[in-house]
Amino acid sequence: MSQSKPLSLHVPEPTGRPGCKTDFSYLRVSAAGAVPRPQVDVSPSETGEIASALIRVLDEHGNALGPWAPDASDELLRFGLRTMMKTRIFDARMVIAQRKKKISFYMTSLGEEALGTAQALALQDGDMCFPTYRQQSLLMAREVPLKEMICQLLSNECDPLKGRQLPVMYSVRRAGFFTISGNLATQFVQAVGWGMASAIKGDTKIASGWIGDGATAESDFATALTFAHVYQAPVILNVVNNQWAISTFQALAGGESVTFAARGVGAGIASLRVDGNDFLAVYAASRWAAERARSNLGPTLIEWVTYRAGPHSTSDDPSKYRPADDWTNFPLGDPVARLRRHLTSRGLWSDEEHDATHKALEAEVAAAQKEAESHGTLGHGTGPSAASMFEDVYKEMPEHLRVQRQQLGV
Amino acid sequence: MTMIQALRSAMDVMLARDDNVVIYGQDVGYFGGVFRCTDGLQAKYGKSRVFDAPISEGGIVGTAVGMAAYGLRPVVEIQFADYFYPASDQIVSEAARLRYRSAGDFTASMTIRMPCGGGIYGGQTHSQSPEAMFTHVCGLRTVMPSNPYDAKGLLISAIENDDPVIFLEPKRLYNGPFDGHHDKPVVPWSQHKLGEVPEGYYTVPLDSASVFRPGQDLTVITYGTMVFVSEAAALETGIDAEIIDLRSIWPLDLDTIVNSVKKTGRCVVVHEATRTSGFGAELVALVQEHCFYHLEAPIERVTGWDTPYPHAQEWAYFPGPDRVGAAFKRAMEAA
Numbered sequence: 001m002s003q004s005k006p007l008s009l010h011v012p013e014p015t016g017r018p019g020c021k022t023d024f025s026y027l028r029v030s031a032a033g034a035v036p037r038p039q040v041d042v043s044p045s046e047t048g049e050i051a052s053a054l055i056r057v058l059d060e061h062g063n064a065l066g067p068w069a070p071d072a073s074d075e076l077l078r079f080g081l082r083t084m085m086k087t088r089i090f091d092a093r094m095v096i097a098q099r100k101k102k103i104s105f106y107m108t109s110l111g112e113e114a115l116g117t118a119q120a121l122a123l124q125d126g127d128m129c130f131p132t133y134r135q136q137s138l139l140m141a142r143e144v145p146l147k148e149m150i151c152q153l154l155s156n157e158c159d160p161l162k163g164r165q166l167p168v169m170y171s172v173r174r175a176g177f178f179t180i181s182g183n184l185a186t187q188f189v190q191a192v193g194w195g196m197a198s199a200i201k202g203d204t205k206i207a208s209g210w211i212g213d214g215a216t217a218e219s220d221f222a223t224a225l226t227f228a229h230v231y232q233a234p235v236i237l238n239v240v241n242n243q244w245a246i247s248t249f250q251a252l253a254g255g256e257s258v259t260f261a262a263r264g265v266g267a268g269i270a271s272l273r274v275d276g277n278d279f280l281a282v283y284a285a286s287r288w289a290a291e292r293a294r295s296n297l298g299p300t301l302i303e304w305v306t307y308r309a310g311p312h313s314t315s316d317d318p319s320k321y322r323p324a325d326d327w328t329n330f331p332l333g334d335p336v337a338r339l340r341r342h343l344t345s346r347g348l349w350s351d352e353e354h355d356a357t358h359k360a361l362e363a364e365v366a367a368a369q370k371e372a373e374s375h376g377t378l379g380h381g382t383g384p385s386a387a388s389m390f391e392d393v394y395k396e397m398p399e400h401l402r403v404q405r406q407q408l409g410v
Numbered sequence: 411m412t413m414i415q416a417l418r419s420a421m422d423v424m425l426a427r428d429d430n431v432v433i434y435g436q437d438v439g440y441f442g443g444v445f446r447c448t449d450g451l452q453a454k455y456g457k458s459r460v461f462d463a464p465i466s467e468g469g470i471v472g473t474a475v476g477m478a479a480y481g482l483r484p485v486v487e488i489q490f491a492d493y494f495y496p497a498s499d500q501i502v503s504e505a506a507r508l509r510y511r512s513a514g515d516f517t518a519s520m521t522i523r524m525p526c527g528g529g530i531y532g533g534q535t536h537s538q539s540p541e542a543m544f545t546h547v548c549g550l551r552t553v554m555p556s557n558p559y560d561a562k563g564l565l566i567s568a569i570e571n572d573d574p575v576i577f578l579e580p581k582r583l584y585n586g587p588f589d590g591h592h593d594k595p596v597v598p599w600s601q602h603k604l605g606e607v608p609e610g611y612y613t614v615p616l617d618s619a620s621v622f623r624p625g626q627d628l629t630v631i632t633y634g635t636m637v638f639v640s641e642a643a644a645l646e647t648g649i650d651a652e653i654i655d656l657r658s659i660w661p662l663d664l665d666t667i668v669n670s671v672k673k674t675g676r677c678v679v680v681h682e683a684t685r686t687s688g689f690g691a692e693l694v695a696l697v698q699e700h701c702f703y704h705l706e707a708p709i710e711r712v713t714g715w716d717t718p719y720p721h722a723q724e725w726a727y728f729p730g731p732d733r734v735g736a737a738f739k740r741a742m743e744a745a
Binding site: 128130160161162164165169171172173178179181182183186189190191192193194195196197198199200201207219220223224226227230392393394395398399400 | 432458459464466468469472473474475476477479480481482496499500503504507508509510511512513514515516517548549551571572573617661664
């Protein structure tokens, strides 16, 4: 006779469901300035403590504290704030366009604007980012024309992707922004391969791969870490832990009692865990990782701790699975508000300037939208030609596609 | 040259001609590949051009997509075609669609080599012919040589091609032609005219079939090992079969097929892969569509059975010359 009690299956749950309050004590938050800054040639095995702590620069009063406080120019910080605001305003406007049925689908990055903005500023021209669908702030920081982005969202006659892609699946090679795929995690491995290519050619460019907390459960996540470690690829492996994968809490992706940064240490990769809503920390950590990669010292994994403040997409209703006011209780706050406080306390920003900037950006986005819509919206006006549907499947159109195009009568 | 030597020669030529060509895969570097196809290449070109990879098909193909996006021309190896499945997502969702979804902003000029096919007592996971998994994917080119001369010329073409190419190598043909008579000694490529391979650069064009054996009675559409099995069946039945070696499975050379079937009026499709939804179904449909009024008999298909590839029952599974010959006779005897 067995003395054992019956086994039971453990299925992780978030503490906060609709009508409750989330207990964010699971987050492992360090005080601003408390985490040491190692040399860029640190051994990966020595980053274990940083990977379970949280690098933060800005305290609650907007002061920049500790060894990670970056040497960033006033202009860079002001540009950063403006870019985050622009991303947020653009997102809000595009959600309205989706509700008005001008575009079929949209995904905001509300609350995550610091990540792409600050990392883009820490990278150099020629470096290549392999983003997910939630790093539009990279495009904002690289100042890609809004009209071009909106034309992609509208799938109109000026869509650079000729109407072939769902909205937000941008591709902007000249801005170091790799073509977005609907298949999660695939680009994380490709980023490593791109970095390997740069090393093979003796180049000085580096790659930046992006993945969400939920997608770390995909096999390509582990694969990317293995290849990056084995070949010491010059790549920054960014894990955006926004706590949610659609309706699924990050604990169900494997985040319970462990950090995603720790996965990097286990794979032999120097790893940092960073406050993703702290613009200064994001910039400083990205600079550190970029310098490490560019010095041929190998890859860095960074877990960015943030919160997906908005719905997963325009097809999602988060009130069905999490508290409605969750973001307002998130301990790391709002990246825009925090940088604003910092700049204001240093006399580099004012309420007047903030309001004026907001107004100017609203006008800029509205003007770009108007211009883009003059080239058609989905199903209205001139769309990309049906004949172009058969192009670019191969470099040269094979005979069977010529025949199919003729069958369509175009 | 054997097919192994011919493939190695193609990679040697391309490594020398194009600095952007890199070769990697499992056991491909120092050891030179479990089939010796990359033997000596790392010593000649260095570890940054030819190197070993972790056992991760998704990683091998996924990093190659990233390298191609950078501008390299990777030639990667999956040790057995039976093991490409973990890389399916990177092949189907990424490599095949990179050009289309980015409107040419990014491209995946890459070649994925995979030893395929049975007839070697390879059992379930060393014998498969998964070409239909690839021909169904828009954006891919799928190629399979049947002899050393074509193997080298087609591989050079594949590496130079700007589309992603799945390059399937029938490992049963690596050392010599094989006609399905497993009880007879294997003849090496050195005694076959198609084993004569130029040392330097040459190409065999993609999308171009070869009429392997001209004939008047019926048309055989096939590729890989089955080219030689079909040749044996023609000799043994006395039926004057015209054997078309597709070489490029998809996109394919439709004109050569249609011209032949219109001439003979009869058609037999032969492949090792399982029958249902195999590539033969596409070939049958194309012939039916383009040659309907010239057909004098139903189109026959000789394929592997719809079972996993067995071990002990190797020769009951493998479509040998007897089964192929019987189909030839049926096609000739039909009204």
